[in-house]
Amino acid sequence: MMQSFLLLLLCFLLPFLFIILFKSKPKPKSKSKSKSPKSYPFIGHYFTIYANRHRLTQWTSDAVLNSPNLTFLLRRPFGQSRVITGNPETVQHILKTRFSTYEKGDTFRTTLSDLLGDGIFNIDGDEWKFQRRVSSHEFNTKSLRHFVEHVVDAELNERLLPVFTFSAENNTVLDLQDILQRFAFDNICKIAFGYDPGYLTPSLPEAKFAVAFDDAVRISSERFRSITPLLWKIKRFLNKGSEKRLKLAVSEVREFAMKIVNEKKQELADKSSIQSVDLLSRFLSSGQLDEKFVTDMVISFILAGRDTTSAALTWFFWLVFKNPEVEKEIVKEIVEKSDCLGFDEVKEMVYIHASLCETMRLYPPVPVDTKAATTDDVLPDGTVVKKGMMVSYHPYAMGRVEKLWGEDWKEFRPERWLEKDEKTGNVTFTARDPYTYPVFQAGPRICLGKDMAFLQMKRVVAGVLRRFKVVPVEDDDNEPVLVSALTSKMKGGLRVKIKERK
Numbered sequence: 001m002m003q004s005f006l007l008l009l010l011c012f013l014l015p016f017l018f019i020i021l022f023k024s025k026p027k028p029k030s031k032s033k034s035k036s037p038k039s040y041p042f043i044g045h046y047f048t049i050y051a052n053r054h055r056l057t058q059w060t061s062d063a064v065l066n067s068p069n070l071t072f073l074l075r076r077p078f079g080q081s082r083v084i085t086g087n088p089e090t091v092q093h094i095l096k097t098r099f100s101t102y103e104k105g106d107t108f109r110t111t112l113s114d115l116l117g118d119g120i121f122n123i124d125g126d127e128w129k130f131q132r133r134v135s136s137h138e139f140n141t142k143s144l145r146h147f148v149e150h151v152v153d154a155e156l157n158e159r160l161l162p163v164f165t166f167s168a169e170n171n172t173v174l175d176l177q178d179i180l181q182r183f184a185f186d187n188i189c190k191i192a193f194g195y196d197p198g199y200l201t202p203s204l205p206e207a208k209f210a211v212a213f214d215d216a217v218r219i220s221s222e223r224f225r226s227i228t229p230l231l232w233k234i235k236r237f238l239n240k241g242s243e244k245r246l247k248l249a250v251s252e253v254r255e256f257a258m259k260i261v262n263e264k265k266q267e268l269a270d271k272s273s274i275q276s277v278d279l280l281s282r283f284l285s286s287g288q289l290d291e292k293f294v295t296d297m298v299i300s301f302i303l304a305g306r307d308t309t310s311a312a313l314t315w316f317f318w319l320v321f322k323n324p325e326v327e328k329e330i331v332k333e334i335v336e337k338s339d340c341l342g343f344d345e346v347k348e349m350v351y352i353h354a355s356l357c358e359t360m361r362l363y364p365p366v367p368v369d370t371k372a373a374t375t376d377d378v379l380p381d382g383t384v385v386k387k388g389m390m391v392s393y394h395p396y397a398m399g400r401v402e403k404l405w406g407e408d409w410k411e412f413r414p415e416r417w418l419e420k421d422e423k424t425g426n427v428t429f430t431a432r433d434p435y436t437y438p439v440f441q442a443g444p445r446i447c448l449g450k451d452m453a454f455l456q457m458k459r460v461v462a463g464v465l466r467r468f469k470v471v472p473v474e475d476d477d478n479e480p481v482l483v484s485a486l487t488s489k490m491k492g493g494l495r496v497k498i499k500e501r502k
Contacts, residue, residue: 037063039075043077044074044075044076044077044080044081045074045075045076046076046077046227049074049076053225054483055482056225056484057367057368057396057482057484057488058396058482060072060074060084060368060394060397061086061367061394061396061397061400063084064084064085064086064394064397065086065397065400065401069087069381069382069383070085070086070087070090070381070397070401071083071084071085071086071087071090071379071381071383072084072085073383076227077227077228080228080390081386081389081390082370082389082390082391082392083379083383083385083389083390083391083392084368084392084393084394085379085383085391085392085393085394086393086394086397086398086401087380087381088398088404088433088435088436089380089381089435090379090380090381090383090393091393091398091435091436091438091442092435092442092443093379093380094371094379094391094393095393095435095438095441095442095443095444095445096435096442096443096444098377099443099444099445100374101373101374101375101377102371102372102373102374102391103124103125103371103372103374104121104122104123104124104371104372105124105370105371105372105373105374105388105390106372107229107372107390108122108370108372109122109123109124110229111220111223111224111229112220114216114220114246114247114250115216115217115220115250115253115299115303116296116299116300116303117292117295117296117299118292118293118296119131119296119297119299119300120132120135120297120300120301121300121303121304122296122300131297132444132445132448134283134286134288135297135448136448137286138279138282138283138286139448139449139452143277144277144279144282145452145455147191147277147278148191148452148455148456149455151187151190151191152187152455152456152459152460153459155183155186155187155190155200156183156459156460156463157463159183159186159200159201160179160183160200160460160463160464161463161464161467162202163179163200163202164464164467164468164498165498166202167497167498168468168498168499168500171497172497173473173495173496173497174495174496174497174498175493175494175495175496176314176317176470176493176494176495176496177310177314177489177490177493177494178204178493179200180309180310180313180314180460181306181307181310182199182200182204182210183200183310183460184305184306184307184308184309184310184456185197185199185200185210185213185302185306186198186199186200187305187456188301188302188305188306189209189302190278191278191279191301191305192278192279192280192298192301192302192305193257193260193264193278193279193280193298193302194264194277194278194280194281195260197209197210208252208256209252209253209256212248212249212250212252212253212256213249213253213302213306215245215246215249216246216249216250216253217303217307217485217486218485219242219243219245219246219249220246220486221485221486222242222485253299254295254299257295257298257299258291258295260280261280261284261291261294261295261298262291264280264281264284265284265289268281268284268285279297279298279301280294280298283297283298301449303486304447304449305449305453307365307486307487307489308365308366308453308487309365309453309456309457311363311365311487311488311489312356312359312360312363312365312453312457313457313460313461314489314490314494315359315360315362315363315488315490316355316356316359316457316461317464317470317494317496318472318480318490318494319358319359319362319412320355320465320470321469321470321471321472322412323412326355326412326414327465327469329351329414330351330352330355330461330465331465331466331501333349333350333351333352334349334352334461334462334465334466335466337349346454346455346458346459349458349462350418350427350428350429351414351418351427352458352461352462353417353429353454353458354414354415354416354417354418354429355414355461356454356457356458356461357414357417357431357437357439358412358413358414358416358417359412360399360439361399361405361437361439362399362400362412363396363482363488364395364396364399364439364488365439365487365488366395366439366486366487366488367394367395367396367482367484367488368392368393368394368395368396368484369392369393369395369438369441370390370391370392371390371391371392372388372389372390372391373385373386373387373388373389373390373391374387375387393438395437395438395439396488398436398437398438399437404436417429417430417431417432418430434446440453465501466501467500467501468498468499468500468501469498469499469500469501470496470498470499471496471497471498471499472494472495472496473495473496473497474495480492480494
């Protein structure tokens with residue numbers, strides 16, 4: 001216990017010691033044009049990290065973009081180093097070529113283990129392969145696709161659009177980010193558990209499970225920003241502060257999830273023949289009866305489906321409002337193809353698809369993703385990686401690389417994703433390779449729910465913009481502040497008014 005206390009004390013005192021040491025004699029300004037942040041012995045880039053702690057995604061993006069090879073070595077206190085890259089060749093090396101070398105790793109697994117357990121997003125090796133195989137089979141069934149269509153349509157027509165109608169009629173202000181999170185949470189709970197939390201209803205209730213889940217995700221993500229994992233581990237051991245709150249939130253989430261699992265098992269046992277629709281029923285019907293196994297898997301899918309689509313849609317509606325010519329083209333496509341809303345038919349909405357991709361280029365739902373090296377390696381650009389080192393790829397930075405997207409990379413321009421056949425006049429969507437645009441990951445771990453995410457987002461866009469204009473209350477030139485936990489959000493939400501479209 002005394003050793004832990006002394007180490008904790010050292011963590012707080014060391015930065016102040018170096019402030020004294022390096023403040024004693026000012027150094028002459030360097031003539032170098034390099035914008036690389038200053039690194040010091042023992043504490044690395046701690047001062048710059050601390051100064052940018054509220055904008056780490058933007059700061060690391062700047063560091064990557066200012067590097068000649070789009071790869072930056074972040075030095076953390078106590079000799080911890082982390083490679084951060086926005087180089088497509090390096091991303092392919094990490095996610096595909098040397099896939100077995102770069103895993104989630106002990107740091108990632110330990111940090112999220114309380115919430116995710118041994119779910120698919122928190123494991124490696126044979127366990128991951130097994131869960132991936134089981135999940136992939138279910139995600140590729142037409143029956144699940146039809147179920148997702150039904151769930152999304154019901155939530156859209158029975159909850160989201162009525163909330164917007166009420167707001168338009170009464171000229172009220174909504175936090176669009178909150179509304180879309182509620183919409184996504186109801187959707188994913190129905191798809192994963194077959195359970196309706198009723199989070200998006202006119203009263204906008206504080207559903208106990210939803211609040212606990214949000215707390216668990218937020219505090220778990222805060223662990224990554226700790227100067228050393230030892231700090232949050234000590235707090236967890238002492239059951240103090242945020243770790244005490246996390247323990248309570250995770251307990252609430254897992255108790256509720258277990259209750260749903262047991263009820264679903266009983267439901268399946270009571271019926272000789274039952275149509276498996278939600279993911280939990282499918283896993284149980286396929287013989288996966290271990291409660292912890294299915295609970296971990298379903299909690300992971302809720303995490304993946306809760307904030308990603310809502311984050312993308314929040315930024316989408318803000319960008320569309322800022323670009324009225326894009327909104328005009330979207331509404332035109334909605335009117336022309338309003339009946340094409342099935343899983344296969346939404347592929348016809350190419351301009352909306354391009355607009356969503358363009359949104360996620362600028363504001364990817366997961367702005368940074370991290371792996372850990374299982375062996376020593378050398379990246380394609382020559383960067384040496386030691387065993388155990390963290391290696392991150394940075395989709396947020398990659399969407400801002402001029403060499404990849406052109407001089408107009410700052411512009412919200414869906415047309416960059418489209419090609420027109422000069423003979424037929426048909427416009428088709430042209431995807432970028434997944435290592436240039438790794439918003440849905442790439443390689444063996446590419447997102448299983450990608451197609452379903454686009455289905456959900458396209459239906460929301462078509463349903464909302466056909467009837468309404470979404471108008472931010474703070475109509476100025478300032479970009480909303482991006483804050484990143486496990487996913488990217490707008491700081492303070494997005495306050496809007498809903499206007500009936502003439």
